[in-house]
Amino acid sequence: MSARDDVVFPAGRQALYEKNRYSPAIRSNGFLFVSGQVGSRPDGSPEPDLEAQVRLAFDNLNAILSAAGCTFQDVVDVTVFIVDPAAQFEPIWKVFGEYWGDAPHPTLTGIGVTWLYGFQFEIKVIARLPEAV
Numbered sequence: 001m002s003a004r005d006d007v008v009f010p011a012g013r014q015a016l017y018e019k020n021r022y023s024p025a026i027r028s029n030g031f032l033f034v035s036g037q038v039g040s041r042p043d044g045s046p047e048p049d050l051e052a053q054v055r056l057a058f059d060n061l062n063a064i065l066s067a068a069g070c071t072f073q074d075v076v077d078v079t080v081f082i083v084d085p086a087a088q089f090e091p092i093w094k095v096f097g098e099y100w101g102d103a104p105h106p107t108l109t110g111i112g113v114t115w116l117y118g119f120q121f122e123i124k125v126i127a128r129l130p131e132a133v
Helices: 014-020 050-067 085-096
Strands: 006-008 025-028 031-038 075-083 107-113 121-128
Touching: 031 050, 031 075, 050 085, 050 121, 075 085, 085 107
Parallel strands: 075 107
Antiparallel strands: 006 025, 025 031, 031 121, 075 121
């Protein structure tokens, strides 16, 4: 990271990131690069219900965006990771509308994976920082 980059932490979750040794998000060159967010409870454990897990992942994402002064409307690129997408895509996608926002929508890449450390869904984004507009 350069001297112009800085780490963004959401309130109350620093210990989780320190334990797992990564930054939740980094501001750099007018953008916010957010690490993949899962539907983890405050202690880091997975929310067992799939739809609740997806909502919690979005809530965790929105906490980071908010800490950086952003909203989901500032997101320009999204990558989602789904365990067993053939079976879980529809229930996951129906939750998206609650958080996604109005058009124009960000770009999206969906990736099917076999394992996400006990989670079924992960979302990673890049957002434009408001002051860079």
